[in-house]
Amino acid sequence: RKxxxxxxxxxxxxxxxxVAFNCTYSNSASQSFFWYRQDCRKxxxxxxxxxxxxxxxxxxxxxxxxxSQYISLLIRDSKLSDSATYLCVVNIPSNTGKxxxxxxxxxxxxx
Amino acid sequence: xxxxxxxxxxxxxxxxxxxxxxCSQTKGHDRMYWYRQDPGLGLRLIYYSFDVKDIxxxxxxxxxxxxxxxxxxxxxSLESAIPNQTALYFCATRFRQNTEAFFGQGTRxxxx
Numbered sequence: 001r002k003x004x005x006x007x008x009x010x011x012x013x014x015x016x017x018x019v020a021f022n023c024t025y026s027n028s029a030s031q032s033f034f035w036y037r038q039d040c041r042k043x044x045x046x047x048x049x050x051x052x053x054x055x056x057x058x059x060x061x062x063x064x065x066x067x068s069q070y071i072s073l074l075i076r077d078s079k080l081s082d083s084a085t086y087l088c089v090v091n092i093p094s095n096t097g098k099x100x101x102x103x104x105x106x107x108x109x110x111x
Numbered sequence: 112x113x114x115x116x117x118x119x120x121x122x123x124x125x126x127x128x129x130x131x132x133x134c135s136q137t138k139g140h141d142r143m144y145w146y147r148q149d150p151g152l153g154l155r156l157i158y159y160s161f162d163v164k165d166i167x168x169x170x171x172x173x174x175x176x177x178x179x180x181x182x183x184x185x186x187x188s189l190e191s192a193i194p195n196q197t198a199l200y201f202c203a204t205r206f207r208q209n210t211e212a213f214f215g216q217g218t219r220x221x222x223x
Contacts, residue, residue, distance in 0.1 A: 008151070032209040043201060043214035044154070087153070091209055099144075099205075099212055103153040 001026055004090050006102035014110050017078045021105045023088030024070045032091040035062055035073050037084045038104065044087055047073075078109045114138045117202050117215035124192050124222055132187045132218050134202030142205040143185040144212065145169075145177060147198040154201065160185055192222040 006023045013019050025033075033050035048055065050062040050071050061074040071090075075082055088102035115136045124130050134143065141162050146154040156169030158177040166177055174196060178186045189196055202215040 034211055041199070041217070041219070043217050045214070046211045049211060089212075098156070101146075101154040103151060 002102075003027060003092070003100045004088055004102040006086075006088050006105045008103055008105060010106040010108050012108045012110060013078055015078055015080060017109075018074065018076045019078055019107060020075075021073045021086055021088075021107075022070050023072070023102050023105075024068075025088075025090045025100075026069070027090070027092055028066075028069060029093050030069075030090045031093045033062075033064055033071050034089040034091075035060075035071075036087040036089055036101075038087055039084050047086070075107075078107075080109050080111065083107055083109045113216060115202060115204055115213050115215040117200075117218050119218060120216060121219045122221070124220070126193055126222055128192050130189045130192055130220070132189075132200055132202075132220070134185045134187070134215055135183050136202075136204045136213075136215075137183065138204050138206075138213060139182075140204035140206050140213075141182065142207070143179065144203040144205070145175075145185070145187045146201045146203060147171070147196075148201065148217075149198050157187065157200075189220075189222075192220075194222045196220065197222050 035047040036044040037047045038044040054063045059076045063072045085104040085106045087104045092098045118133045144159045145157040160179045176188045200218045203212040
């Protein structure tokens with residue numbers, strides 16, 4: 001089983017739609033969680049950190065479910081510019097502070 | 112200017128050649144990382160360093176070596192490049208454990 005798993009998609013949605021991505025992780029001791037956005041052939045950029053209480057940033061909402069070991073990302077009112085790959089990232093607790101990346105979920109927003 | 116800078120951005124090299132990828136950062140972070148990204152596999156850790164005297168292997172270090180010349184500089188070398196090292200390479204920095212990583216723009220390496 002992969003340490004961090006995501007549905008690679010692609011998710012094809014119309015503008016204005018609401019779309020949700022899930023990500024599961026295997027290490028129950030994982031301490032911190034992130035969603036990154038990656039545009040084609042470019043570097044990943046932090047979209048948002050995921051807190052235990054959940055957090056929201058404009059049209060984006062992230063949730064953490066420790067009991068079921070998954071995190072989610074909800075995008076409301078999708079824009080064409082949201083088309084990208086979304087990477088789920090989990091910090092594995094150790095003296096290395098290792099980040100584990102999911103393979104990414106591709107979102108394509110259509111006009 | 113980017114906080115994490117990689118050079119070169121693109122490189123085509125021949126099998127058996129030695130090549131160095133360079134990374135420099137202005138964020139003042141101690142932790143630096145090298146990842147490679149392949150389609151369908153996500154980012155995989157090659158090497159990481161927590162300070163100038165600290166070098167650690169990641170999950171796919173075979174065929175690679177690194178040098179941490181200063182807090183701000185971390186270089187990745189392919190001693191004898193092979194075609195399956197063709198990939199997108201990213202350098203990243205972190206302030207400390209549990210914080211987010213900041214990435215360089217990437218180096219697209221092709222080994223022919």
